[in-house]
Amino acid sequence: MQWLLLPVGGVLSGVLAGLFGIGGAILMIPLLITMGAEPVQATATSSLAIVIVALSGTWQNWKMGLLKLRKVLYLGSSALVTAQLGVYLANRFPPHILLICYGILLSSSFYLIGLKKRLVRQGDPVLSKDKSNSGRARVLAAIVTTGGTAGLLAGLLGVSGGVVLVPMQILLLGEPIKVAIQTSLGVTAIAASSACIGHALGGNVLWADGLILGVGGMLGAHFGIRWLPRLSDAVVTFSFRTLLALMSTYIFWRAWLAYATATV
Template sequence: MQLFLPIADIPVNVFLILALGAAVGFVSGMFGIGGGFLMTPLLIFIGISPAVAVASVPSHMAASSFSGALAYWRRRAIDPMMAAILGCGGIIGTATGVWLFALLRSLGQLDLIIALSYVVLLTVVGSLMFWEGTRAILRLKSKTTTLTRRARAQGWILSMPLKMRFKRSKMYLSVIPVVGIGLFIGFLGAIMGVGGSFLLIPIMIYVLRIPTGTVIGTAMVLTLFTMVFATLLHAITDQLVDAVLALVLMVGGVMGAQFGTRAGQRIRGEHLRLLLGLLILSVGIRFAVELVIQPTDLFSIGELRAGQ
């Protein structure tokens, strides 16, 4: 069954899009992450232009983050002040990312930058997560323990000015790194179409040392803020948000997430990190292969703008 996507301007198999949404929803439910780092590349791999994929996925991410954030809010597992300060940085970063997105698109370099960004980010993050997961499994098998270095790594952050108290997280730290992290995650979301939870959660735990009880819910609130804002900006400035594509992805994602959550509860945390690292690394490698292989069609037809 073919479905025409008005903004992407191509027909696609509706069952394929549903399957992609369900697969990414399954992964999101299993690992507790947004899944945008998988959704955007998969859409690009099936022929949707990188610009439309990056602009359309945030609406799917916003919908999934809203339901998750609402559940964590009811459980009082969100730090409102932390989320607000992260959101301030995230909005600035998102606006900057959308501006750079439009600039690169006007220069004709957007597709290349998106591909290179995914290659670098996913290969580095995937390799680190795979290595950390492997070490954790080996430590369990050898029944050895290692001392954590989290406290030592926090000295430079604890010495920063402009400190404030975050009551829900029971933290007293500077707002500077909090705003900076939000800015970084918002910028990535606008340029790459990712929610950034797979980066934000480890940063909040291992860099800011925020208790894990409030990390996931607070990260979901930031994802909700940045993805809604990115969707609005992309729709207004670039007119690249394909609502039909986003709606079908949402339906598939909701179905897949239910099964993924149940599967994730049956797997050990160390194995989950290892599997997630492999998954992220494989997508990064696929992007790298796409950059170096020769395309079957060496020429393309595009609209010629005035002055070109």
């Protein structure tokens, strides 16, 4: 039964990623926890699946000439480091704390998705023309903050961080929305790869599960992208927020169970 849940869950995760423009970890992690994985194992295995999906999408962008490699490398350099910090914290947090952190991220996505929509409606921002040393320092700080956040989320919670990365690139770096999304995918590939290596060294990755979820997610994302134009914004927004509410409620409930078990 579990081997049926994994491919189906992977495809559904990919469909969600294609429909809502976020990583499939929102479904992968609860699925893995339901199947008996420890929270840190779910985080680690999700990072492996995200590597597969993100690398596939990044390769497609590269072939189409849409990938800004220099921007990806700038942001990804700090993500490499902070991903290892996330791995370190994930291995030391009690299971219920790790679940609470993931639940908080799911809940905060309500605001972040709304912010992303407002930024898209406002159109592409005007890039800063400030060439002074102070202007360069602010840009460098924004790059480190943006990439560092992606790496930390990948290592700690096993998520792609796209729901955070895209608004941060627009707000802090003045990136056009389409460039921000394409760059986010490339940075996600770097951050998730770093996180996956760190977790693998700690023996946390469930390799077979992660590979099945990743391949399924890669296939499902193509269906999600095809279906998205057929759905109204209202339907997509309502469906996404309903899913977030259900998943965050479930994760907080599992956190309470983990805490109750630990204190018995």
